[in-house]
Amino acid sequence: MKPAAFVYHGARSIDEAVALLASHGDDAKLLAGGQSLVPMMNMRLAQPRHVIDINNIAQGDAIALDGDRLVLGALVRHEAVARSALVRTRCPILAAAAASIGHYAIRTRGTLGGSLAHADPAAQLPLIMTLLDAALEARSVRGSRMVGAAQFFTGVFATALAPDELLTTVQVPCLPTGAGWGFRLMSRRVGDFAIAAAAATVTLDTDGGIDTVRAALGGVEATPVSLGGLGAAQRGHSPDRAWSAALAKSFVAARQPLDDPRVPAVYRRELAEVLLTRALDDAVVRARGGSP
Ligand SMILES: Cc1cc2nc3c(=O)[nH]c(=O)nc-3n(C[C@H](O)[C@H](O)[C@H](O)COP(=O)(O)OP(=O)(O)OC[C@H]3O[C@@H](n4cnc5c(N)ncnc54)[C@H](O)[C@@H]3O)c2cc1C
Numbered sequence: 303m304k305p306a307a308f309v310y311h312g313a314r315s316i317d318e319a320v321a322l323l324a325s326h327g328d329d330a331k332l333l334a335g336g337q338s339l340v341p342m343m344n345m346r347l348a349q350p351r352h353v354i355d356i357n358n359i360a361q362g363d364a365i366a367l368d369g370d371r372l373v374l375g376a377l378v379r380h381e382a383v384a385r386s387a388l389v390r391t392r393c394p395i396l397a398a399a400a401a402s403i404g405h406y407a408i409r410t411r412g413t414l415g416g417s418l419a420h421a422d423p424a425a426q427l428p429l430i431m432t433l434l435d436a437a438l439e440a441r442s443v444r445g446s447r448m449v450g451a452a453q454f455f456t457g458v459f460a461t462a463l464a465p466d467e468l469l470t471t472v473q474v475p476c477l478p479t480g481a482g483w484g485f486r487l488m489s490r491r492v493g494d495f496a497i498a499a500a501a502a503t504v505t506l507d508t509d510g511g512i513d514t515v516r517a518a519l520g521g522v523e524a525t526p527v528s529l530g531g532l533g534a535a536q537r538g539h540s541p542d543r544a545w546s547a548a549l550a551k552s553f554v555a556a557r558q559p560l561d562d563p564r565v566p567a568v569y570r571r572e573l574a575e576v577l578l579t580r581a582l583d584d585a586v587v588r589a590r591g592g593s594p
Pocket residue numbers: 331332333334335336337338339340341376377402403404405408411412413414415416417419420424425426427463467468469470493494495496
């Protein structure tokens with residue numbers, strides 16, 4: 303199919319893009335990698351009257367280190383995240399998650415900002431941003447604001463972005479020194495969207511007990527969900543297989559999994575528990591200096 307007719311605008315700066323958004327608001331869509339927007343337009347699920355191409359915004363795809371945070375431009379392609387030496391060293395779980403997205407062709411076009419704004423519940427990058435408590439910068443002609451990942455994702459394909467806002471950068475906390483991480487997903491075929499995914503980070507104290515633990519699930523509820531306050535209660539625990547299984551079980555028990563004829567809630571719950579147990583196990587192995 304072909305998209306409905308639209309007016310194409312090529313924005314060369316953030317100011318130009320937000321001015322165009324301010325003029326066209328609800329009638330406009332930003333075009334980043336086009337890997338979600340273009341299929342939706344072709345199927346007429348989206349029929350924007352104005353398409354604002356942001357691919358030529360200078361420095362929109364920069365990756366930098368600012369203290370203990372990575373600052374990634376919204377236009378960074380998934381493949382660039384996966385290959386970046388900086389990301390691989392300072393936040394390897396983000397690089398691994400990006401490398402698992404779709405196929406190579408998708409990863410070379412799809413962007414970080416596009417994935418976050420699209421907010422597919424099963425997408426890898428929203429999950430990692432939720433796990434790590436990333437801060438997302440939204441710009442409009444009204445100014446700039448930072449939104450925490452926990453507040454950014456509001457539902458299936460829904461975010462806190464206003465129609466005139468553009469995601470410009472994402473600040474991702476680097477993993478603490480010595481942190482181990484685990485990322486597991488299940489999809490029917492390699493390259494398909496995940497049915498569910500789990501991510502975890504663990505740091506150990508000097509006695510080898512749990513110091514900190516973070517965990518999050520994607521594809522289970524309408525938005526990624528993180529372990530939140532449960533983490534502190536784990537301090538000092540000896541992280542063996544029983545520990546990870548029990549933690550995964552209690553976290554997943556509190557979830558209300560999505561239910562559809564293709565993937566019933568009962569299956570999604572079991573899957574999430576297995577994936578999270580394995581992600582926690584992997585994180586512990588890496589925190590001990592091993593390789594899962
Ligand atoms: C075959 C296939 C398999 C895929 N598999 C996966 C997968 O396994 N995991 C996964 O996570 N994704 C997958 N994707 C989606 C892919 O990651 C997309 O790249 C991503 O969802 C959207 O990014 P994009 O840059 O292409 O955005 P676009 O398609 O250009 O835009 C998507 C939406 O975001 C908005 N938008 C884009 N950039 C911004 C911005 N900076 N600020 C505000 N709004 C913005 C657009 O207006 C549009 O509404 C797959 C896609 C395909 C076609």
